[in-house]
Amino acid sequence: xxxxxxxxxxxxxxxxxxxxxxxxxxxxxxxxxxxxxxxxxxxxxxxxxxxxxxxxxxxxxxxxxxxxxxxxxxxxxxxxxxxxxxxxxxxxxxxxxxxxxxxxxxxxxxxxxxxxxxxxxxxxxxxxxxxxxxxxxxxxxxxxxxxxxxxxxxxxxxxxxxxx
Amino acid sequence: xxxxxxxxxxxxxxxxxxxxxxxxxxxxxxxxxxxxxxxxxxxxxxxxxxxxxxxxxxxxxxxxxxxxxxxxxxxxxxxxxxxxxxxxxxxxxxxxxxxxxxxxxxxxxxxxxxxxxxxxxxxxxxxxxxxxxxxxxxxxxxxxxxxxxxxxxxxxxxxxxxxxxxxxxxxxxxxxxxxxxxxxxxxxxxxxxxxxxxxxxxxxxxxxxxxxxxxxxxxxxxxxxxxxxxxxxxxxxxxxxxxxxxxxxxxxxxxxxxxxxxxxxxxxxxxxxxxxxxxxxxxxxxxxxxxxxxxxxxxxxxxxxxxxxxxxxxxxxxxxxxxxxxxxxxxxxxxxxxxxxxxxxxxxxxxxxxxxxxxxxxxxxxxxxxxxxxxxxxxxxxxxxxxxxxxxxxxxxxxxxxxxxxxxxxxxxxxxxxxxxxxxxxxxxxxxxxxxxxxxxxxxxxxxxxxxxxxxxxxxxxxxxxxxxxxxxxxxxxxxxxxxxxxxxxxxxxxxxxxxxxxxxxxxxxxxxxxxxxxxxxxxxxxxxxxxxxxxxxxxxxxxxxxxxxxxxxxxxxxxxxxxxxxxxxxxxxxxxxxxxxxxxxxxxxxxxxxxxxxxxxxxxxxxxxxxxxxxxxxxxxxxxxxxxxxxxxxxxxxxxxxxxxxxxxxxxxxxxxxxxxxxxxxxxxxxxxxxxxxxxxxxxxxxxxxxxxxxxxxxxxxxxxxxxxxxxxxxxxxxxxxxxxxxxxxxxxxxxxxxxxxxxxxxxxxxxxxxxxxxxxx
Ligand code: FES
Ligand code: FES
Numbered sequence: 001x002x003x004x005x006x007x008x009x010x011x012x013x014x015x016x017x018x019x020x021x022x023x024x025x026x027x028x029x030x031x032x033x034x035x036x037x038x039x040x041x042x043x044x045x046x047x048x049x050x051x052x053x054x055x056x057x058x059x060x061x062x063x064x065x066x067x068x069x070x071x072x073x074x075x076x077x078x079x080x081x082x083x084x085x086x087x088x089x090x091x092x093x094x095x096x097x098x099x100x101x102x103x104x105x106x107x108x109x110x111x112x113x114x115x116x117x118x119x120x121x122x123x124x125x126x127x128x129x130x131x132x133x134x135x136x137x138x139x140x141x142x143x144x145x146x147x148x149x150x151x152x153x154x155x156x157x158x159x160x161x162x163x164x
Numbered sequence: 165x166x167x168x169x170x171x172x173x174x175x176x177x178x179x180x181x182x183x184x185x186x187x188x189x190x191x192x193x194x195x196x197x198x199x200x201x202x203x204x205x206x207x208x209x210x211x212x213x214x215x216x217x218x219x220x221x222x223x224x225x226x227x228x229x230x231x232x233x234x235x236x237x238x239x240x241x242x243x244x245x246x247x248x249x250x251x252x253x254x255x256x257x258x259x260x261x262x263x264x265x266x267x268x269x270x271x272x273x274x275x276x277x278x279x280x281x282x283x284x285x286x287x288x289x290x291x292x293x294x295x296x297x298x299x300x301x302x303x304x305x306x307x308x309x310x311x312x313x314x315x316x317x318x319x320x321x322x323x324x325x326x327x328x329x330x331x332x333x334x335x336x337x338x339x340x341x342x343x344x345x346x347x348x349x350x351x352x353x354x355x356x357x358x359x360x361x362x363x364x365x366x367x368x369x370x371x372x373x374x375x376x377x378x379x380x381x382x383x384x385x386x387x388x389x390x391x392x393x394x395x396x397x398x399x400x401x402x403x404x405x406x407x408x409x410x411x412x413x414x415x416x417x418x419x420x421x422x423x424x425x426x427x428x429x430x431x432x433x434x435x436x437x438x439x440x441x442x443x444x445x446x447x448x449x450x451x452x453x454x455x456x457x458x459x460x461x462x463x464x465x466x467x468x469x470x471x472x473x474x475x476x477x478x479x480x481x482x483x484x485x486x487x488x489x490x491x492x493x494x495x496x497x498x499x500x501x502x503x504x505x506x507x508x509x510x511x512x513x514x515x516x517x518x519x520x521x522x523x524x525x526x527x528x529x530x531x532x533x534x535x536x537x538x539x540x541x542x543x544x545x546x547x548x549x550x551x552x553x554x555x556x557x558x559x560x561x562x563x564x565x566x567x568x569x570x571x572x573x574x575x576x577x578x579x580x581x582x583x584x585x586x587x588x589x590x591x592x593x594x595x596x597x598x599x600x601x602x603x604x605x606x607x608x609x610x611x612x613x614x615x616x617x618x619x620x621x622x623x624x625x626x627x628x629x630x631x632x633x634x635x636x637x638x639x640x641x642x643x644x645x646x647x648x649x650x651x652x653x654x655x656x657x658x659x660x661x662x663x664x665x666x667x668x669x670x671x672x673x674x675x676x677x678x679x680x681x682x683x684x685x686x687x688x689x690x691x692x693x694x695x696x697x698x699x700x701x702x703x704x705x706x707x708x709x710x711x712x713x714x715x716x717x718x719x720x721x722x723x724x725x726x727x728x729x730x731x732x733x734x735x736x737x738x739x740x741x742x743x744x745x746x747x748x749x750x751x752x753x754x755x756x757x758x759x760x761x762x763x764x765x766x767x768x769x770x771x772x773x774x775x776x777x778x779x780x781x782x783x784x785x786x787x788x789x790x791x792x793x794x795x796x797x798x799x800x801x802x803x804x805x806x807x808x809x810x811x812x813x814x815x816x817x818x819x820x821x822x823x824x825x826x827x828x829x830x831x832x833x834x835x836x837x838x839x840x841x842x843x844x845x846x847x848x849x850x851x852x853x854x855x856x857x858x859x860x861x862x863x864x865x866x867x868x869x870x871x872x873x874x875x876x877x878x879x880x881x882x883x884x885x886x887x888x889x890x891x892x893x894x895x896x897x898x899x900x901x902x903x904x905x906x907x908x909x910x911x912x913x914x915x916x917x918x919x920x921x922x923x924x925x926x927x
Binding site: 101131134 | 174176177179180181183184185186187188189190192193195347348349350351352398399400401402403431432639640641642811815818819821822823844845846850851852853854856859
């Protein structure tokens with residue numbers, strides 16, 4: 001099959017890949033770009049382990065063709081921390097034991113991140129809804145919902161600057 | 165209660181930084197140069213004779229490096245969980261839908277798939293046997309030519325049940341059934357295998373029992389075990405499904421054949437099709453009690469459909485019999501379990517290991533008794549709960565039984581049990597509220613006279629950092645976090661200074677499988693023992709350096725403490741000194757459980773068994789027009805010994821309750837003619853963020869000297885009793901017995917309808 005050239009940004013870095021047009025974004029991220037954070041746990045849109053941010057929207061990357069990402073901005077779990085600093089969501093997932101095996105975590109984090117971008121102050125029902133497509137077999141979801149709620153509260157705090 | 169620095173304190177889980185940044189490496193994430201993709205060809209039939217297998221076309225596909233059939237296996241062509249009855253690759257007869265016929269290794273997923281499609285297999289479909297009770301009948305179709313379909317009939321009995329039933333004022337009887345459950349761990353089975361230049365076969369696998377896997381891989385390759393090395397990287401959940409070896413053996417075979425690294429990752433469909441399930445069970449109970457509610461006799465018969473290969477099936481059914489009457493004291497008991505062979509999916513290890521099924525049935529009996537005797541369900545449990553010294557199995561008595569009453573009491577208190585009648589039972593014309601209680605008993609360890617041990621090694625570096633090598637897999641349940649905390653506690657360093665190596669059969673001794681909620685207990689004890697000689701060296705040095713009396717010295721927060729006061733002497737300095745002075749900073753530890761001898765009521769000899777207890781209360785609201793159930797709350801109380809990590813304990817309990825909720829209401833693997841019908845996460849539904857009930861957790865901390873720093877495991881007990889508590893609550897709400905899982909709306913409607921028509925005894 002003829003390969004096509006794609007260019008898009010992943011975690012704020014410009015990427016060029018040449019790939020067959022039938023490949024999914026998940027497979028290109030994992031196999032070509034070696035970003036193994038997003039997982040494949042079903043390959044057909046049922047579990048959310050592969051969720052990444054595509055132009056600000058949380059998508060199941062196993063259902064998105066790589067060509068659909070042409071010219072887009074993709075954020076994966078690897079892009080949440082900046083300059084070695086964990087994002088507050090990541091910090092709260094750790095502190096609140098919002099995972100056990102961690103296989104669902106990449107998708108959970110990105111779905112939660114997308115929620116907080118849209119709705120900085122979600123209530124628990126809204127959090128439940130945002131992660132309803134992300135299956136977790138280990139936790140009872142409570143720890144995850146709390147971690148997201150806690151992050152929202154943390155981010156609402158006025159940032160203290162050195163002058164204040 | 166002992167004072168701890170690290171144990172009992174919240175601590176981030178080992179590996180959590182890697183997990184949230186996406187850097188944690190799971191088996192499917194591994195990449196090696198020249199790695200091939202491995203795939204297996206599974207049978208389209210559940211029962212068939214193989215007439216012919218032709219792999220010549222498949223071998224000719226460009227990019228295919230190997231196509232293996234049974235003939236190409238250098239060693240033994242069988243798994244060895246317990247019996248060598250299941251072929252790795254089937255050559256003559258297919259006995260279930262998960263039988264594999266061939267294995268291929270190719271340069272890409274697509275080529276591997278093309279190779280599978282190019283394999284020609286001629287099957288002659290055979291009639292199979294798909295109903296366990298039918299399979300037990302003489303003259304039924306036999307799964308195996310040389311043995312009957314009843315693989316085992318295991319019986320636990322003591323006392324004389326005839327006498328016990330004569331002493332009974334009331335006898336209740338019931339038949340209960342449970343369904344197939346699928347583990348649905350998020351990471352499917354996966355492995356990568358390659359050869360070292362010296363011929364060692366290295367296998368990275370998502371596995372619960374690396375040492376047992378090593379044995380099986382070595383057998384299949386015809387190599388000594390020492391030439392096989394299995395390493396478990398991060399594991400994406402297991403719950404029993406990865407207790408058995410699976411495609412890691414095929415990956416090793418393909419790597420051995422091709423000389424190149426091979427990765428196999430099962431698709432979700434393959435995963436559901438192949439690995440073991442929770443046994444569907446049909447259980448009959450007959451239970452007798454005096455009019456005061458004291459149990460006099462119990463007779464239980466369980467039938468478990470185990471599929472064609474034994475795997476852990478016989479053990480699961482034995483455990484079902486073992487737990488037939490616990491957590492209650494019964495003077496006369498007979499607990500029977502049949503393991504039946506069919507052509508249905510194989511059943512084996514699944515969190516709870518047979519106990520959820522039998523507990524559901526027996527706890528329904530207890531409620532039925534309470535109803536007949538007009539007793540409070542809590543009271544009948546308090547009255548009969550196992551106590552210290554009482555027999556719960558033919559040869560075993562309870563070593564310390566205080567947990568039973570403590571858990572019941574705490575569960576009653578947290579659920580406001582005694583005030584429940586103040587809450588409306590009928591908040592709306594179509595709604596009915598109910599409460600249910602169930603209690604749990606869980607043996608720590610497999611039991612006397614069974615292979616059951618763990619080893620571990622600890623090494624302190626000259627800078628005071630610590631390496632721990634354990635063979636115990638951490639599938640996410642936190643075993644390595646517990647281990648790190650134990651070692652940190654004993655050596656007086658921060659847990660961040662402790663590096664727990666991923667289990668590696670070449671570096672670490674056998675710790676047994678991470679099953680039966682045993683990792684904390686067994687590997688915990690092993691690491692505590694391994695840390696002890698190092699602690700001794702550090703303490704001796706500290707005494708020498710400070711001039712203080714040895715028994716006034718302790719280690720904590722990275723420093724030496726004298727009479728509880730921290731002195732300016734870091735543990736890391738002592739470690740450095742130990743090396744200078746040629747003192748050993750390396751030690752290993754081994755643990756096997758001690759079962760003290762005990763005399764049984766009939767004068768015969770037995771043993772004492774350590775156990776943990778638990779009690780759950782469920783509150784539900786049933787819509788009697790739709791059959792829908794809302795679980796308003798689950799109170800979950802467990803005797804965990806010393807809490808090692810509060811978040812870890814909460815995670816284990818909530819996760820198990822959530823999984824049990826799925827088992828109770830929504831998860832049912834449909835099997836027809838030996839084939840599973842819902843082989844995807846779209847059709848096999850597990851709880852989502854909307855399906856998880858409110859859970860209120862209580863812990864009872866009863867210490868036992870045998871437990872490592874007082875801690876016991878809690879991975880399974882919550883799953884054992886949640887279905888029972890919920891079923892009791894639903895029965896209480898609709899005032900009708902529900903004796904069949906899952907509690908699907910139509911079943912609830914039917915049960916409720918029967919009451920309307922015929923009164924409560926209509927069952
Ligand atoms: S792998 Fe994409 S939704 Fe499951
Ligand atoms: S932490 Fe294991 S699936 Fe969510």
